Amino acid sequence: MSNLVLAEHDNQSIKPATLNAVAAAQKLGGDVHVLVAGKDARPAADAAAKIAGVAKVLLADDAAYANQLAENLAPLLVSLAKGYKALLAPATTSGKNVLPRVAALLDVAQISDIVKVEDADTFVRPIYAGNAMATVKSSDPVKVITVRTTAFPAVAAEGGSAAVENVAAVGAANVSTFVGQELSKSDRPELTAARVVISGGRGMQSGENFAMLEKVADRLGAAVGASRAAVDAGFVPNDYQVGQTGKIVAPELYIAVGISGAIQHLAGMKDSKVIVAINKDEEAPIFQVADYGLVGDLFKIVPELEAELGKQLGK
Amino acid sequence: MKVIVAVKRVVDYNVKIRVKADKTGVELSNVKMSMNPFDEIGVEEAVRLKEAGVASEVVAVSIGPAQAQETIRTALAMGADRGILIKTDEEVQPLAVAKLLKAVVEAEAPQIVILGKQAIDDDSNQTGQMLAALLGWAQGTFASKVTLGEGKATVTREVDGGLQTVELKLPAVVTTDLRLNEPRYASLPNIMKAKKKPIDEKTPADLGVDIAPRLKTLKVEEPPKRQAGRKVASVEELVQALKNEAGVI
Numbered sequence: 127m128s129n130l131v132l133a134e135h136d137n138q139s140i141k142p143a144t145l146n147a148v149a150a151a152q153k154l155g156g157d158v159h160v161l162v163a164g165k166d167a168r169p170a171a172d173a174a175a176k177i178a179g180v181a182k183v184l185l186a187d188d189a190a191y192a193n194q195l196a197e198n199l200a201p202l203l204v205s206l207a208k209g210y211k212a213l214l215a216p217a218t219t220s221g222k223n224v225l226p227r228v229a230a231l232l233d234v235a236q237i238s239d240i241v242k243v244e245d246a247d248t249f250v251r252p253i254y255a256g257n258a259m260a261t262v263k264s265s266d267p268v269k270v271i272t273v274r275t276t277a278f279p280a281v282a283a284e285g286g287s288a289a290v291e292n293v294a295a296v297g298a299a300n301v302s303t304f305v306g307q308e309l310s311k312s313d314r315p316e317l318t319a320a321r322v323v324i325s326g327g328r329g330m331q332s333g334e335n336f337a338m339l340e341k342v343a344d345r346l347g348a349a350v351g352a353s354r355a356a357v358d359a360g361f362v363p364n365d366y367q368v369g370q371t372g373k374i375v376a377p378e379l380y381i382a383v384g385i386s387g388a389i390q391h392l393a394g395m396k397d398s399k400v401i402v403a404i405n406k407d408e409e410a411p412i413f414q415v416a417d418y419g420l421v422g423d424l425f426k427i428v429p430e431l432e433a434e435l436g437k438q439l440g441k
Numbered sequence: 442m443k444v445i446v447a448v449k450r451v452v453d454y455n456v457k458i459r460v461k462a463d464k465t466g467v468e469l470s471n472v473k474m475s476m477n478p479f480d481e482i483g484v485e486e487a488v489r490l491k492e493a494g495v496a497s498e499v500v501a502v503s504i505g506p507a508q509a510q511e512t513i514r515t516a517l518a519m520g521a522d523r524g525i526l527i528k529t530d531e532e533v534q535p536l537a538v539a540k541l542l543k544a545v546v547e548a549e550a551p552q553i554v555i556l557g558k559q560a561i562d563d564d565s566n567q568t569g570q571m572l573a574a575l576l577g578w579a580q581g582t583f584a585s586k587v588t589l590g591e592g593k594a595t596v597t598r599e600v601d602g603g604l605q606t607v608e609l610k611l612p613a614v615v616t617t618d619l620r621l622n623e624p625r626y627a628s629l630p631n632i633m634k635a636k637k638k639p640i641d642e643k644t645p646a647d648l649g650v651d652i653a654p655r656l657k658t659l660k661v662e663e664p665p666k667r668q669a670g671r672k673v674a675s676v677e678e679l680v681q682a683l684k685n686e687a688g689v690i
Binding site for chain 1: 452454458535539558559563571573581585595598599604606607618656664667671675677679683
């Protein structure tokens with residue numbers, strides 16, 4: 127029996143999170159197939175066919191799938207579910223939107239945000255903002271799973287040569303329509319895919335002050351993130367949010383600036399390889415998870431850091 | 442129009458939870474419990490719809506033990522009109538919650554059901570989507586703005602890359618994200634008034650729903666602990682350490 131991964135894509139290319147979901151699917155045993163559902167999505171399907179370890183790509187090309195509306199995608203996945211022992215998607219806002227809907231239509235549980243595959247029925251997932259890890263066993267005939275991308279190293283995007291097979295669309299549910307989107311434009315890497323992330327918290331005091339972090343980010347090729355407190359305070363948009371209810375990141379280097387380290391925030395970054403904390407309060411909980419802590423006024427330290435990086439890295 | 446809002450009783454978000462020594466779960470006795478923060482946002486949104494004259498009635502529904510009544514009272518104190526408690530001491534997983542809510546929705550016929558996008562205990566982020574699926578309704582998940590029009594709702598959604606706007610045919614399900622609104626604190630007079638508002642009690646059996654869990658929890662453990670590192674005295678020392686010791690820049 128095979129496993130089917132719902133690809134995250136923009137009709138032209140495959141989003142990196144898909145590669146982590148494929149890695150998790152491989153752990154289940156059996157072939158891995160990838161579903162590309164979109165409109166004029168042949169380029170994305172061709173890219174999916176090159177992913178290492180993918181045996182087959184299913185392409186559902188229809189206007190109904192142009193904007194990944196859950197109401198339209200779910201019946202498509204249900205129509206394909208027979209013959210698969212697991213349906214997977216990365217635990218992105220898109221995967222989390224669609225897969226519970228699929229599970230309910232199949233009358234099975236959905237298993238959210240898995241970080242480990244114990245066996246084909248048993249999975250580990252974080253609960254309580256990652257302050258506890260639950261090992262759960264599913265008794266359902268088909269597993270519907272979202273994958274915490276940071277827990278499964280991505281498979282190679284190139285190297286495979288899977289066949290692309292067209293599958294029939296099942297039509298639109300006609301209960302929802304896509305109106306538009308405002309995507310943040312940035313030349314910096316995506317938060318969840320960046321090698322270095324620098325995040326600001328309430329201590330930044332204003333949205334304008336995030337410009338300081340951006341300068342450091344430019345030195346390091348880093349993405350800029352924020353704590354929920356900074357989002358709540360209106361300093362930056364919600365798509366900056368790292369934490370239990372925002373994005374989960376695990377970069378090589380995470381720099382937390384003016385972030386106290388609430389458990390909700392730690393949940394989103396504590397698997398980073400190296401953590402640096404800059405905070406004026408030496409008792410701040412962030413220091414308990416930081417590899418390197420620097421106590422002091424961030425408004426003095428951050429510009430110094432930018433200058434020092436410039437000097438050391440010669441950029 | 443009628444609005445249903447689902448509220449869950451969870452461990453308060455400020456509590457540092459402890460895993461039980463026998464690994465069967467998380468310690469829940471003598472722990473402060475509160476309404477799931479995303480559900481508070483849901484109640485606030487529903488009450489605002491009523492205050493704006495769009496909603497005629499706000500019904501708060503909770504599923505859980507007898508104490509879940511307190512969570513409903515909180516919703517009533519915030520401005521909901523009446524409550525429904527589906528009482529059970531069993532574990533109720535998202536699919537079963539969605540089935541119970543579906544039964545309530547079929548009896549109450551609301552135009553919109555508002556839920557928190559996720560509960561901060563099991564962090565599942567499933568119930569709203571499942572309820573919408575079972576009802577065959579549209580879903581506006583992770584909402585940061587909801588505007589109701591004639592027979593439709595326009596929902597702005599928080600997505601990974603920014604914001605997405607969708608139009609949903611009513612009736613529909615909406616799940617809240619944190620920027621949708623800032624929930625009010627219930628005033629003392631409203632807390633007193635809430636005590637007189639009706640709460641109807643039912644059981645899963647009354648609604649004909651099988652709530653047997655589909656996922657069995659084999660064990661619950663502490664996550665691996667991260668060791669605290671060291672304090673550095675200067676930016677210079679920090680950059681040297683990152684470069685030469687950690688090798689990450």
